[in-house]
Amino acid sequence: xxxxxxxxxxxxxxxxxxxxxxxxxxxxxxxxxxxxxxxxxxxxxxxxxxxxxxxxxxxxxxxxxxxxxxxxxxxxxxxxxxxxxxxxxxxxxxxxxxxxxxxxxxxxxxxxxxxxxxxxxxxxxxxxxxxxxxxxxxxxxxxxxxxxxxxxxxxxxxxxxxxxxxxxxxxxxxxxxxxxxxxxxxxxxxxxxxxxxxxxxxxxxxxxxxxxxxxxxxxxxxxxxxxxxxxxxxxxxxxxxxxxxxxxxxxxxxxxxxxxxxxxxxxxxxxxxxxxxxxxxxxxxxxxxxxxxxxxxxxxxxxxxxxxxxxxxxxxxxxxxxxxxxxxx
Amino acid sequence: xxxxxxxxxxxxxxxxxxxxxxxxxxxxxxxxxxxxxxxxxxxxxxxxxxxxxxxxxxxxxxxxxxxxxxxxxxxxxxxxxxxxxxxxxxxxxxxxxxxxxxxxxxxxxxxxxxxxxxxxxxxxxxxxxxxxxxxxxxxxxxxxxxxxxxxxxxxxxxxxxxxxxxxxxxxxxxxxxxxxxxxxxxxxxxxxxxxxxxxxxxxxxxxxxxxxxxxxxxxxxxxxxxxxxxxxxxxxxxxxxxxxxxxxxxxxxxxxxxxxxxxxxxxxxxxxxxxxxxxxxxxxxxxxxxxxxxxxxxxxxxxxxxxxxxxxxxxxxxxxxxxxxxxxx
Amino acid sequence: xxxxxxxxxxxxxxxxxxxxxxxxxxxxxxxxxxxxxxxxxxxxxxxxxxxxxxxxxxxxxxxxxxxxxxxxxxxxxxxxxxxxxxxxxxxxxxxxxxxxxxxxxxxxxxxxxxxxxxxxxxxxxxxxxxxxxxxxxxxxxxxxxxxxxxxxxxxxxxxxxxxxxxxxxxxxxxxxxxxxxxxxxxxxxxxxxxxxxxxxxxxxxxxxxxxxxxxxxxxxxxxxxxxxxxxxxxxxxxxxxxxxxxxxxxxxxxxxxxxxxxxxxxxxxxxxxxxxxxxxxxxxxxxxxxxxxxxxxxxxxxxxxxxxxxxxxxxxxxxxxxxxxxxxx
Numbered sequence: 001x002x003x004x005x006x007x008x009x010x011x012x013x014x015x016x017x018x019x020x021x022x023x024x025x026x027x028x029x030x031x032x033x034x035x036x037x038x039x040x041x042x043x044x045x046x047x048x049x050x051x052x053x054x055x056x057x058x059x060x061x062x063x064x065x066x067x068x069x070x071x072x073x074x075x076x077x078x079x080x081x082x083x084x085x086x087x088x089x090x091x092x093x094x095x096x097x098x099x100x101x102x103x104x105x106x107x108x109x110x111x112x113x114x115x116x117x118x119x120x121x122x123x124x125x126x127x128x129x130x131x132x133x134x135x136x137x138x139x140x141x142x143x144x145x146x147x148x149x150x151x152x153x154x155x156x157x158x159x160x161x162x163x164x165x166x167x168x169x170x171x172x173x174x175x176x177x178x179x180x181x182x183x184x185x186x187x188x189x190x191x192x193x194x195x196x197x198x199x200x201x202x203x204x205x206x207x208x209x210x211x212x213x214x215x216x217x218x219x220x221x222x223x224x225x226x227x228x229x230x231x232x233x234x235x236x237x238x239x240x241x242x243x244x245x246x247x248x249x250x251x252x253x254x255x256x257x258x259x260x261x262x263x264x265x266x267x268x269x270x271x272x273x274x275x276x277x278x279x280x281x282x283x284x285x286x287x288x289x290x291x292x293x294x295x296x297x298x299x300x301x302x303x304x305x306x307x308x309x310x311x312x313x314x315x316x317x318x319x320x321x322x323x324x325x326x327x328x329x
Numbered sequence: 330x331x332x333x334x335x336x337x338x339x340x341x342x343x344x345x346x347x348x349x350x351x352x353x354x355x356x357x358x359x360x361x362x363x364x365x366x367x368x369x370x371x372x373x374x375x376x377x378x379x380x381x382x383x384x385x386x387x388x389x390x391x392x393x394x395x396x397x398x399x400x401x402x403x404x405x406x407x408x409x410x411x412x413x414x415x416x417x418x419x420x421x422x423x424x425x426x427x428x429x430x431x432x433x434x435x436x437x438x439x440x441x442x443x444x445x446x447x448x449x450x451x452x453x454x455x456x457x458x459x460x461x462x463x464x465x466x467x468x469x470x471x472x473x474x475x476x477x478x479x480x481x482x483x484x485x486x487x488x489x490x491x492x493x494x495x496x497x498x499x500x501x502x503x504x505x506x507x508x509x510x511x512x513x514x515x516x517x518x519x520x521x522x523x524x525x526x527x528x529x530x531x532x533x534x535x536x537x538x539x540x541x542x543x544x545x546x547x548x549x550x551x552x553x554x555x556x557x558x559x560x561x562x563x564x565x566x567x568x569x570x571x572x573x574x575x576x577x578x579x580x581x582x583x584x585x586x587x588x589x590x591x592x593x594x595x596x597x598x599x600x601x602x603x604x605x606x607x608x609x610x611x612x613x614x615x616x617x618x619x620x621x622x623x624x625x626x627x628x629x630x631x632x633x634x635x636x637x638x639x640x641x642x643x644x645x646x647x648x649x650x651x652x653x654x655x656x657x658x
Numbered sequence: 659x660x661x662x663x664x665x666x667x668x669x670x671x672x673x674x675x676x677x678x679x680x681x682x683x684x685x686x687x688x689x690x691x692x693x694x695x696x697x698x699x700x701x702x703x704x705x706x707x708x709x710x711x712x713x714x715x716x717x718x719x720x721x722x723x724x725x726x727x728x729x730x731x732x733x734x735x736x737x738x739x740x741x742x743x744x745x746x747x748x749x750x751x752x753x754x755x756x757x758x759x760x761x762x763x764x765x766x767x768x769x770x771x772x773x774x775x776x777x778x779x780x781x782x783x784x785x786x787x788x789x790x791x792x793x794x795x796x797x798x799x800x801x802x803x804x805x806x807x808x809x810x811x812x813x814x815x816x817x818x819x820x821x822x823x824x825x826x827x828x829x830x831x832x833x834x835x836x837x838x839x840x841x842x843x844x845x846x847x848x849x850x851x852x853x854x855x856x857x858x859x860x861x862x863x864x865x866x867x868x869x870x871x872x873x874x875x876x877x878x879x880x881x882x883x884x885x886x887x888x889x890x891x892x893x894x895x896x897x898x899x900x901x902x903x904x905x906x907x908x909x910x911x912x913x914x915x916x917x918x919x920x921x922x923x924x925x926x927x928x929x930x931x932x933x934x935x936x937x938x939x940x941x942x943x944x945x946x947x948x949x950x951x952x953x954x955x956x957x958x959x960x961x962x963x964x965x966x967x968x969x970x971x972x973x974x975x976x977x978x979x980x981x982x983x984x985x986x987x
Binding site for chain 3: 386
Binding site: 064065066067069093095096097109112113114116117118120121122123 | 736747948
């Protein structure tokens with residue numbers, strides 16, 4: 001086993017020169033803040049190579065002999081399966097730790113001790129945990145690379161990376177695109193992180209949501225400080241004809257105290273065949289999934305429906321990250 | 330990765346010419362109805378080769394780089410472990426998804442979306458689900474092959490295949506045998522499917538059960554339409570001296586409204602050493618397991634007790650199916 | 659697959675000539691009683707080689723094509739992950755069976771039937787079960803090797819082996835050392851087994867515990883019969899300056915009927931920086947983990963804190979055992 005390079009104790013890699021040894025080797029992946037444009041381009045290039053590799057050969061042996069500890073403190077079939085598949089397709093192996101509610105990690109053991117135990121068996125740790133900052137804590141104590149697979153309302157960087165990677169793979173570029181985010185923009189971690197990533201690109205952003213689920217002020221202010229303009233609206237109808245990317249999220253009934261308000265707005269946020277007839281021929285519909293009614297099944301066969309390809313891109317992004325932090329990209 | 334051939338949208342493979350590329354490549358395995366005599370012979374030949382391979386070498390690398398999504402909506406250690414072992418012994422890898430009660434698939438996500446997510450990570454999907462028809466639904470939406478590992482009171486085709494394969498491996502033939510099925514013939518999915526499979530063979534069938542747990546009328550009618558005769562009886566004693574295959578299933582107390590009736594019959598359906606002394610020297614006792622008292626432990630050492638070898642045959646049958654649908658048999 | 663040599667039906671390997679084919683091939687690992695000094699030396703030599711192998715190459719393919727059934731009737735992230743990692747690092751594969759509370763094995767199926775099913779899929783079985791003697795029962799029925807990963811208050815032999823191996827790896831010898839065991843010596847399975855193992859060595863043992871948690875009489879008598887002397891005390895302070903090995907275990911509040919007594923003693927059993935300043939320069943602090951306060955976090959950075967290396971040694975010991983019982987060491 002190769003010795004890992006010394007990691008800084010704050011557990012965050014610096015957005016260093018991506019060209020020199022790619023800058024990811026031995027580092028943690030905790031936040032989209034670690035990704036500037038150069039690092040995004042690097043990781044998207046690797047992810048694209050992973051896609052070609054999987055489509056041609058199914059798998060590789062880049063990570064043969066490496067072990068991923070896949071530590072999920074809360075269930076997420078989608079994300080845990082995606083990381084497992086990514087590791088296995090690169091020839092690595094996985095120790096899945098899914099039922100932490102039943103295991104010693106819930107018998108009062110501290111997160112640091114659990115992490116130090118698991119890293120004594122493995123080469124890289126993926127962690128999903130309900131508390132904000134838990135991934136950073138894990139990274140602080142681990143000598144092996146830690147990848148954040150979601151820490152509560154905090155970050156879920158691989159989701160944002162796969163989202164932006166999907167735009168690149170589908171439309172060939174990011175600059176110059178019109179992007180509309182739709183649905184619950186107040187609580188949606190996904191749209192917050194994607195918006196942060198897009199600050200580095202020249203895109204026209206429209207935020208489409210009910211009044212009570214508007215994008216939070218601090219994110220809008222961050223956009224303004226970065227010199228980025230945006231539009232807010234309540235209606236998809238206003239944007240559907242011009243958007244290149246329609247990023248849909250779920251409007252949950254539970255968010256509304258006034259159910260009459262929910263009933264009034266809910267149908268505004270359903271993407272169906274009728275709406276799609278008004279959209280451009282070359283555009284894509286994205287969704288982080290799971291969906292519950294906000295995109296009708298009839299849209300699935302539309303070639304512009306990119307959400308299942310988006311899932312698959314998640315595996316390629318995770319393959320790229322695992323290979324990079326293990327120094328094998 | 331090789332591109333899968335186009336699958337028909339009803340999700341069922343046609344019982345096509347088994348000789349041409351074996352007829353299984355890219356197909357789903359949903360029901361015993363897909364198996365005529367030629368296809369059974371093909372899959373049993375492959376399963377026998379798998380047995381030789383495992384006994385000689387332990388494993389192979391036929392499915393290296395392939396990933397199985399092992400999706401269990403209800404727990405079944407036996408079946409899920411058998412599929413895992415089958416995939417691993419062929420050099421493939423497995424993503425186990427066992428705790429669906431805790432995962433996103435139970436947060437209201439539809440089965441089609443779950444399947445389309447999982448197939449974006451994997452090459453073949455095994456599904457066990459409590460609802461009849463769920464495997465066919467999964468197969469309809471999946472582009473990758475789907476194998477039914479039990480859909481409620483519906484089908485469990487790999488169980489029936491391993492049952493019949495066991496008869497072939499143990500006794501060298503099916504035609505000409507006397508087969509007795511014993512126990513709960515009314516609700517037993519296993520015996521229904523095995524009976525259907527046996528319609529293609531020249532066997533003498535006897536159904537041994539309490540009056541209230543007799544084989545359902547529609548299955549008996551199907552036998553008559555196929556020109557097959559059968560005998561029904563309440564007593565193992567009547568058949569034990571002549572049978573070649575004694576297929577035992579459990580008589581559950583819960584099935585009886587009249588407990589006096591249960592107490593009257595329960596001991597008729599226990600296979601013990603005394604009963605075995607009256608059986609032929611060359612015959613086999615089978616059981617789908619788990620058993621709870623209907624075969625006494627003392628019988629386990631009898632060479633005619635085939636139920637543990639039957640378990641092992643399940644792995645060989647699943648190896649044969651996985652290799653076949655992935656085009657590697 | 660190689661045929662396993664005939665196993666004796668009591669399921670216990672005899673402490674045979676370790677030199678001839680190492681004496682472990684095809685055998686069960688059920689108890690520390692199976693390990694005399696020669697066998698300990700053999701397994702520690704193999705474990706050390708495993709450490710070198712992992713540190714240099716990460717993994718090997720000694721057990722390629724072999725399958726471990728990792729059967730945990732009660733959760734233990736630490737132990738199950740360690741066995742998984744051990745098997746994977748040797749190129750083998752694992753079928754994890756963790757949720758037995760939800761599976762067929764809890765539907766009234768007997769342990770023997772579960773074991774015989776699992777061994778029909780696998781090459782070696784690791785079992786953790788809450789009942790004393792369950793591992794021996796499993797081994798009695800299995801033809802494949804069984805390794806006990808803890809059977810209630812019974813045995814947990816791999817824990818004791820990794821404990822002693824850690825002493826050897828850290829201090830280079832066992833004979834001549836002063837070893838103090840601290841904490842709950844009455845109920846602590848770990849310290850009982852380690853004490854038994856140490857009977858074969860020339861060590862000075864001190865037992866440090868509250869009065870109500872003293873080492874049980876039968877173990878003390880066994881020491882006396884073996885001609886071993888020992889000291890009992892209530893205070894770490896008395897031993898800290900002279901010990902080579904400080905083996906710390908948890909003092910659980912639940913053990914005390916008199917909470918005033920608990921409050922009086924609890925702080926006597928906390929290892930902190932102040933205590934460590936009085937310890938020798940070359941000594942080690944061990945703990946089976948998880949800890950809950952009995953070693954302060956500030957001690958973790960002390961080079962004498964060996965408990966995380968101890969975890970890692972667990973993987974090496976399990977690699978050595980798996981390779982040995984499968985005839986590949």
